[in-house]
Amino acid sequence: MTSHRDAGFFTESLSTRDPELYGSIVHELGRQRHEIELIASENIVSKAVMEAQGSVMTNKYAEGYPGKRYYGGCEFVDVAENLAIARACQLFGCAFANVQPNSGSQANQGVFTALLKPGDTILGMSLDAGGHLTHGA
Structure with missing residues (x-):
C-alpha cells in the first residue's frame, strides 16, 4: 500500500x-x-443501500437533529435525514419519526461493562468538553 x-x-x-x-x-x-x-x-441489502452506506456521508459526524446539530457542515446530512423522516412517516402513517440509530449508548455500555467493576467511578464529560450525549453531562 x-x-x-x-x-x-x-x-x-x-x-x-x-x-x-x-x-x-x-x-x-x-x-x-x-x-x-x-x-x-x-x-x-440492495445495491442502492450499499451505495448510500459507502458514500461520503460515512465521513461526517452529525450529532443532534436536523437544523440543530452540534457540529457545523451538516446541511447535506440534514437533507438525507429529513428525507428518511418524511418517508418513514409516510410508510407508517404517522406524524413524527426518529430515524437515528442507537449506537453511542451501546458503545459506551460495552466499554463500561468490559472495563469497570460495580462501584467504580467514571467521569462523564460535557459535550463541549469532548464528551458524548450518553455521558449524561
Missing part, C-alpha cells in the same frame, strides 16, 4: 489500493448472491 500523502488517496479505488481486501469483498458478494443466508442477525 502507498502512503496516504500521495495524490491517489482520495481518488483511487479499493481494487487499486488494496487488491487483497477488494478480492475478499468480491468473493463475499458472490457467496451472498449464490447462498441462502439463514443467520437471523444477518441481512442482504
Whole structure:
C-alpha cells in the first residue's frame, strides 16, 4: 500500500489500493448472491443501500437533529435525514419519526461493562468538553 500523502488517496479505488481486501469483498458478494443466508442477525441489502452506506456521508459526524446539530457542515446530512423522516412517516402513517440509530449508548455500555467493576467511578464529560450525549453531562 502507498502512503496516504500521495495524490491517489482520495481518488483511487479499493481494487487499486488494496487488491487483497477488494478480492475478499468480491468473493463475499458472490457467496451472498449464490447462498441462502439463514443467520437471523444477518441481512442482504440492495445495491442502492450499499451505495448510500459507502458514500461520503460515512465521513461526517452529525450529532443532534436536523437544523440543530452540534457540529457545523451538516446541511447535506440534514437533507438525507429529513428525507428518511418524511418517508418513514409516510410508510407508517404517522406524524413524527426518529430515524437515528442507537449506537453511542451501546458503545459506551460495552466499554463500561468490559472495563469497570460495580462501584467504580467514571467521569462523564460535557459535550463541549469532548464528551458524548450518553455521558449524561
